[in-house]
Amino acid sequence: MSMFFKRKDIQLTIVVLTFLVVFIPYFFNIPALDAFSKKLITIASLVNGFTLALAIHSQFRRASNQWRRKSRGYYWGAYMLICLIMMILFGIIGQESAPWHWVMFAVINPLSSVNYCILAFYLSGSAARAFRARSIQAFMLLAAGSIVLLYQAPLTGAVFPVIDPIALYLTNTFAVSVSRTIYLGLATASIVLGVRMLTGREVSFLGFAREE
Amino acid sequence: MVSESETEGGILRFLATIDIRIVYFLLFVVVVGPLLYPIGMPISVSPDTVEFHDVIAEMGPDDIVLLHLGTEFSGWNELSAGSTASMRMLIEQGAKVAIISAHPEAISISPLLYNSLSDVMDANDYKYMEDTIDLGYMHPNEAAVASTASDFHGTVRTDYLGASIEGTFLDDINTAEDWSLIIDIQTGVQSAAMLNHYRVSYGAPIAKHCIGVSVPGAKADLDAELLVGVLPSLRGGAELETLIGAKGPGVAAMDAFSIAHYMLLIFVVLGNIGYFGYQRSASRRTTVGR
Numbered sequence: 001m002s003m004f005f006k007r008k009d010i011q012l013t014i015v016v017l018t019f020l021v022v023f024i025p026y027f028f029n030i031p032a033l034d035a036f037s038k039k040l041i042t043i044a045s046l047v048n049g050f051t052l053a054l055a056i057h058s059q060f061r062r063a064s065n066q067w068r069r070k071s072r073g074y075y076w077g078a079y080m081l082i083c084l085i086m087m088i089l090f091g092i093i094g095q096e097s098a099p100w101h102w103v104m105f106a107v108i109n110p111l112s113s114v115n116y117c118i119l120a121f122y123l124s125g126s127a128a129r130a131f132r133a134r135s136i137q138a139f140m141l142l143a144a145g146s147i148v149l150l151y152q153a154p155l156t157g158a159v160f161p162v163i164d165p166i167a168l169y170l171t172n173t174f175a176v177s178v179s180r181t182i183y184l185g186l187a188t189a190s191i192v193l194g195v196r197m198l199t200g201r202e203v204s205f206l207g208f209a210r211e212e
Numbered sequence: 213m214v215s216e217s218e219t220e221g222g223i224l225r226f227l228a229t230i231d232i233r234i235v236y237f238l239l240f241v242v243v244v245g246p247l248l249y250p251i252g253m254p255i256s257v258s259p260d261t262v263e264f265h266d267v268i269a270e271m272g273p274d275d276i277v278l279l280h281l282g283t284e285f286s287g288w289n290e291l292s293a294g295s296t297a298s299m300r301m302l303i304e305q306g307a308k309v310a311i312i313s314a315h316p317e318a319i320s321i322s323p324l325l326y327n328s329l330s331d332v333m334d335a336n337d338y339k340y341m342e343d344t345i346d347l348g349y350m351h352p353n354e355a356a357v358a359s360t361a362s363d364f365h366g367t368v369r370t371d372y373l374g375a376s377i378e379g380t381f382l383d384d385i386n387t388a389e390d391w392s393l394i395i396d397i398q399t400g401v402q403s404a405a406m407l408n409h410y411r412v413s414y415g416a417p418i419a420k421h422c423i424g425v426s427v428p429g430a431k432a433d434l435d436a437e438l439l440v441g442v443l444p445s446l447r448g449g450a451e452l453e454t455l456i457g458a459k460g461p462g463v464a465a466m467d468a469f470s471i472a473h474y475m476l477l478i479f480v481v482l483g484n485i486g487y488f489g490y491q492r493s494a495s496r497r498t499t500v501g502r
Binding site: 038041042044045048049095096100101104105108109112113115116117120121123124125127128129131132133134142145146149150152153154155156157158159161164168171172175176178179180182183 | 229230232235236239243253254255256258259284285286287289290317319320323348349351353354355356358359362372373424427428429431432435447450451466469470471472473474475476477479480482483484487488
């Protein structure tokens with residue numbers, strides 16, 4: 001039986017059927033299919049959730065291998081496992097419990113905040129050493145960026161309001177159009193990938209290494 | 213052996229190859245200084261913030277609002293001011309609010325939000341379970357979001373402490389179209405599922421408060437009428453605080469915010485002066501020397 005489900009054509013058929021079950025209710029109101037589609041999505045979500053257990057198992061194996069071989073940075077693996085176990089325990093005790101909130105407020109909050117604020121230092125370093133008008137295009141980018149940066153400082157708009165429409169024009173036209181381009185590119189690429197997967201031209205996601 | 217071009221250049225060379233530690237130190241000073249000793253610089257209010265404010269201002273006691281917290285602690289630093297100001301508006305207007313955490317860390321952020329507004333809640337006789345409910349974590353994937361959009365009570369039955377939500381104001385919510393407004397507080401792309409299933413399928417109005425890098429994407433959604441408002445980053449939060457006359461952490465951070473922006477600009481300008489004065493002339497000298 002397992003050999004049957006390992007066949008590529010069977011797996012592809014299941015993929016196509018699953019796609020249709022989820023896709024059709026977006027466009028046609030078929031209550032029975034819609035209900036089945038939602039059940040299927042929920043089942044997929046739950047199965048997806050269980051992959052976390054697999055991830056934890058993999059981390060334990062990786063860290064224990066590192067520890068056995070005493071490979072470079074092996075103690076960080078142990079440290080990560082300790083943190084992992086601690087979070088699992090606190091999570092099981094309850095996410096409304098004091099230990100969970102202690103970890104969140106006393107450990108994760110400050111570490112996460114520091115991690116985020118380091119970006120400001122990288123940005124300032126880049127401003128001082130990398131943002132150079134090496135060409136006309138770079139100059140235009142710098143000029144536009146400088147206007148937007150000036151606008152982003154709230155004091156500028158208060159004392160020099162004439163900058164507001166210029167900066168808003170730059171952000172609402174150029175920045176948004178680039179954003180749309182990225183969105184459209186992503187959407188188009190997703191559709192192309194989907195069609196390739198459904199037609200069996202992209203089968204690596206099924207565990208078949210060779211793509212046809 | 214030091215070449216001639218490396219020894220000359222003086223101030224221009226210093227600007228072109230400025231020691232990164234000087235930049236870091238100055239940034240530290242201009243951020244920490246105004247936070248410790250606020251200057252109280254005036255701030256302007258952008259049209260985006262006014263639009264976002266007007267959307268929330270329409271909410272009243274008959275409205276039920278979903279506050280969707282899709283942020284972790286790091287992003288919370290940028291979004292706390294706007295989120296708190298939005299929640300304050302809703303409390304003062306008597307609108308009912310349900311909070312869903314769409315990030316594991318956000319479970320601990322909602323208590324922060326309630327605590328920071330406890331005096332406002334007391335002053336407005338705004339009570340937990342009667343006027344607001346924290347529903348805890350909901351995985352922000354397509355499946356969970358689609359389920360809550362089509363059958364809310366089939367998916368969510370208790371608040372985050374396990375108390376039943378039956379008999380509360382959430383009885384009026386069956387599908388996504390029953391929400392008067394969804395305020396999506398985001399540091400990432402989790403709102404895609406909300407847009408797909410709440411906005412596109414049921415037409416629920418969504419206003420988004422996001423970090424700076426997400427603003428151009430959110431503006432595109434705003435233009436496409438997928439969103440009804442966008443509150444951009446910490447600056448938007450400070451502007452909203454100013455609009456509602458409740459100055460808080462957002463406004464307090466704006467002195468440092470402004471000065472740090474000017475500092476970055478000054479470094480860009482000085483770096484380019486150094487580049488044209490030293491590096492480019494040095495490279496020309498090298499080319500001529502060959």
